Amino acid sequence: MIGEGLNDLTSMETGEIKEIDDNLIDMVDIEKEQPVTTEEELKAFEIVKNILDSNGRDVTNLAYRDNLSYFNVIDRVITNWFLRLYSDREEKNIITRLDVELVRKLCPVFKVENSPKGSGLSRVYFNNIEDLRGMENLIIACFDELKRN
Incomplete structure (x- = not known):
């Protein structure tokens, strides 16, 4: 039974195999998720840029x-x-490459913890994008640290 299926596959013309492959590729492409940039993310970027x-x-x-x-x-x-x-x-948050103790000093009113392994050094929780305005010192320090390295 299995052998019959293989024989049918090997007896197909090259064009038929290509058509099957193209259909599989189209199915895979449809299933790929693409990131969607939200208004909130764009607003966060503008806040950071303005700061x-x-x-x-x-x-x-x-x-x-x-x-x-x-x-x-x-x-x-x-x-x-x-x-x-x-x-x-x-729980909205940002990850930084700054040491958690420094971040606690820069953001004393926010919850700060170590970030997950492999993803920066510190994590800061916030309620809404406007809270980023209260992280001005942190944002500047993160940018300056990047420029030093």
């Missing part, structure tokens, strides 16, 4: 990169991220 610009930082190369699970604020290239925003969760 940095109003504090004399060069924001010429500031950009963002959205992923399925988080939103990166970057300088030039994706590996130069300095804030990672998780706004689509019950």
Whole structure:
């Protein structure tokens, strides 16, 4: 029985096999999820950009990169991220590359903890995107640290 199926497959013409492959590729493409950048994420980016610009930082190369699970604020290239925003969760938070103790000093009114392994060093929880305005010192410190390295 299994052998018969293989014989049928091997007897197909090359064009028929290509058609099957193209259909499988189309099915896989349909199933791939693409990140959707929300208004909230764009607002967060604008807040960060405005904070940095109003504090004399060069924001010429500031950009963002959205992923399925988080939103990166970057300088030039994706590996130069300095804030990672998780706004689509019950507990909104940002991940930074700064030490958790320093972040606690910079954000004394926010809940701060170690970030998950492999994803920065510290995590700061907040209620809404406007709370980022209260993290001005943190945002500047994250950007400055990136520029030093």
